[in-house]
Amino acid sequence: MSLRAYTPLRLVIIVGSVVVFLLIGSTWLSRSLQESNPDVLSRAGLHWHPLLVIYVKGEKIEIPKDIGLGATHLPIHTHDDVPVVHLEFGGVVRKNDVTLREFFKSWNRDMRSLGVNVRMTVNGKENTEYEQYVMHDGDKIELRYD
Numbered sequence: 251m252s253l254r255a256y257t258p259l260r261l262v263i264i265v266g267s268v269v270v271f272l273l274i275g276s277t278w279l280s281r282s283l284q285e286s287n288p289d290v291l292s293r294a295g296l297h298w299h300p301l302l303v304i305y306v307k308g309e310k311i312e313i314p315k316d317i318g319l320g321a322t323h324l325p326i327h328t329h330d331d332v333p334v335v336h337l338e339f340g341g342v343v344r345k346n347d348v349t350l351r352e353f354f355k356s357w358n359r360d361m362r363s364l365g366v367n368v369r370m371t372v373n374g375k376e377n378t379e380y381e382q383y384v385m386h387d388g389d390k391i392e393l394r395y396d
Contacts, residue, residue: 295340298387318356351381365395
């Protein structure tokens with residue numbers, strides 16, 4: 251077929267079809283890659299409330315209210331209802347975003363600043379993930395420093 255056989259309308263249809271095919275294909279590929287990422291907890295944000303209780307040498311310490319709140323609100327913060335930790339994220343949320351380490355960063359503390367010998371339970375079961383622990387809605391996390 252000669253180039254003359256391609257009328258302007260036919261060229262528009264061909265180019266438009268290719269563009270639509272590429273857009274649909276790239277959208278499908280992008281979504282399938284995201285959905286297969288095990289580190290992504292949510293693509294539409296989350297609003298979770300784990301509980302965190304801390305004991306140092308047997309004495310319960312009070313976690314301050316308004317951690318992470320100020321001119322800029324951090325997605326991990328506390329309010330008046332401590333020991334509730336608020337995890338309020340928009341958009342894509344990865345496991346690393348909701349670790350215990352991130353809570354302590356919001357508090358401007360290192361988890362080991364309260365002591366080096368620590369035991370942790372999550373929902374009544376011993377857990378040794380410590381800073382790497384990925385918090386979930388309704389978790390009851392207890393840290394005991396000797």
